[in-house]
Amino acid sequence: MSLPAFATLLERLTFTPGRNAKLALLREWFATQPDPDRGIGLAALTGELVFRAAKPGMVRELVAARSDPVLFALSYDYVGDLAETVALIWPARAGINAPPPGLAEVVEAMEATPKAELPALIAGWLDALDANGRLALIKLVTGGLRVGVSARLAKTALADWAGQEVAEVEEVWHGLAPPYLDLFAWLEKQGPRPSAEDRPVFRPLMLAHPLEAPDYAGISGATHRAEWKWDGIRVQLCAAPSGRALFSRGAEEISGGFPEILEAMDFHAVLDGELLVMRANGEGIEVAPFADLQQRLNRKLVSAKMQAAYPIGVRLYDILFDGAEDLRALPFDARRARLEAWFARTRPARMDLSEVIPFTELTELELLRAGARAAAIEGLMLKRADSPYLAGRQKGAWWKWKRAPLGIDAVLMYAQRGHGKRSSFYSDFTFGLWRPDGEGGRELVPVGKAYSGYTDQELLWIDRWIRNNTTARFGPVREVAKSLVLEVIFDAAQRSGRHKSGVALRFPRIARLRTDKPVEEADELATLEALIVGEEA
Structure with missing residues (x-):
């Protein structure tokens, strides 16, 4: 089967928003594609297909040799995704009549070809493919699919297609390797169930x-255990x-x-x-x-x-x-x-x-949870005894009751495009806090990056704001006017010699956009330093 069939699958998955519709597309792939192509496609979608010698930098060098560098830079900035930009800008070569490669051919050649010869190999394939095929090839060899399909969703589709429980697929998955011929033989009732035997293989966790307020009523020492x-x-x-x-x-x-x-x-x-x-x-x-x-x-x-x-x-x-x-x-x-x-x-x-931890009622654990941060503990786990x-x-079986997050009001300083569906949006944000500049004034110093927490509507607003307030560009990074405050929450702060501010944040995310707050009222670095574990004021 040629690579264009896989390219069609990726295109349809990218533009299909619903979970059930994506499952249907994947089931069709497993039902209609031959071995080993369907297994190679499955490995690519689940992140199990890795070509360590094929880096995005190699692809950039290839396209730089075939196109105008200024045009490429402008196109990349507009499109936001390397594979899509290269697929669209790659110039056709007259007289190229080579057939498009098959999935198995790509895998075999990528594994067998010396690193120094890979650029010529990939360039030859790009010459033989159309734009959709080029997009699929680049994403395949660099591992950057991002088509809205998680590994769990792909395994769910595989189980649905075969009439199996997804837990059964998960159980045997980690003892197998692409292109999963034994797995497909078992699912089609043409071979035995794969067995890990006495090998040290991963078991699904x-x-x-x-745990949220509506769930509190069902928790007690009679039914649950706390850790x-x-x-x-x-x-x-x-x-x-x-x-x-x-x-x-x-x-x-x-x-x-x-x-x-x-x-x-x-x-x-x-x-x-x-x-x-x-x-x-x-x-x-x-x-x-x-x-x-x-x-x-x-x-x-x-x-x-x-x-x-x-x-x-x-x-x-x-x-x-x-x-x-x-x-x-x-x-x-x-x-x-x-x-x-x-x-x-x-x-x-x-x-x-x-x-x-022994307890009778949930209220007894609230004080313990409140003091968890000082003990470098994330919170509590609550597990049904049965x-x-x-x-x-599994909803209702195990609960995690994490300590409340910390928060700061920070100033947006830099922005960068995201990946996958967010590749056209500025969705990765660097934010900073005020500190003395040594001359009687204040300066902003970066303290962290965040790329989650906001809504789709907030993303649209802030992307537009960034485009209208860009003051400088450094490759893919945009510096913006220091006029927007973000409320950032995070799980913990620690000292770090690797960061300019001297502080690192654990799991920062955007809680809300503080368009109502002047940047002069954003927090000081000293405020964040006071939240460092073991250094509370």
Whole structure:
């Protein structure tokens, strides 16, 4: 099957807003496309197809050699998306009669071609394709699809098409690799169900819903169990006879960055927990702020010095497998008892158990939640005592009751276009606060970036405002007049030597546009510094 068929799918997905309509398009793809193309398309949509040598910079160099650089820069600024700009501006070459490549051909050639020869290979394909095909090719090889389809939606469509539960697809997914021939054979009842056997593969996580006021009435100590929600990253520890692996909540293997945890996994089990920087003090173990954990994240290799400065541990709160025994169907209370028995028997290094907090009524937990920030804790988790461990976000089973966010009034300083559906809008914002300039006056210093929190209507308004108030351009970034105040909320603030302001924000987002507030009344940097964990006034 040629690449244009995949290009047509991407185009239809991009311009189809409804979830059910997208599901129908995906089901049609799985039903009508041959192997291995349908599996390659599935891998591309779920983010499992990665060509590490194909970078956007390579594509920019290709188009720079074929078009006027000023025209390209103006076109890119107007369109906002690299792949779409290149697809439209790429000049046709006379005498090119090569057939468009197939999906399988693209994958095979990308994997087999030396890096130095990739530009010529990709340029030849671009010459053979029309604009839609070029768009699909660039997005395919650079991994920038963004067509409004999440990995979960693609798997849901696959399950719908095959008449299976999506949880069944999720269960076998992480033990497979593109183009998923075994998976399609099983779904079409032409082969056995794929099995992870004794391999350390990721198991779908159970997720929680935010607890809101309408849900309070259903919570009590008789029906639920309370635990702290620690400010780290959620991980799954998978140790099997054939190996060990540490996964993030997104199923990315992060074993290489935490060798001390991998070394401690001298057991056969699958565990759920929170990765934290944990230091011993005179009273026991102290959990460090998230900023300390950030020093260890996104590293494939870590030095002994880094391990000593930021000692890592895992706080365990659930057990999915004890040896080969699957415990996920058991109620939470029974799994907790199994976890405690397993921990007492195994005593793994660098791990401890999450505390279960006794309570009778929800009001008893409100004071604990209010004091969570000072203890570097995100809030509370509330779990039904009778809930099995189910994949995905099951309403009413697990709740997360996070501490209230902090807030500042900041000044918009810079803006940049977003990605995917937001590629035509200025939706990524850099904001700043006032500080003394050393000469008796004040200056604005950037303190963070945000790209969420606002409504679609607010996005349209602020995009128009940015276009009308641009004062300078730096590549894709626009500097704007310092005349718009944003109310920014965030989960925590920490000291950071990597930021000009000396402060880093945890999960900043826009709460509202303060068009009513003069910029002179925006907050001082000192106001933000007073909110840093452990430095409250």
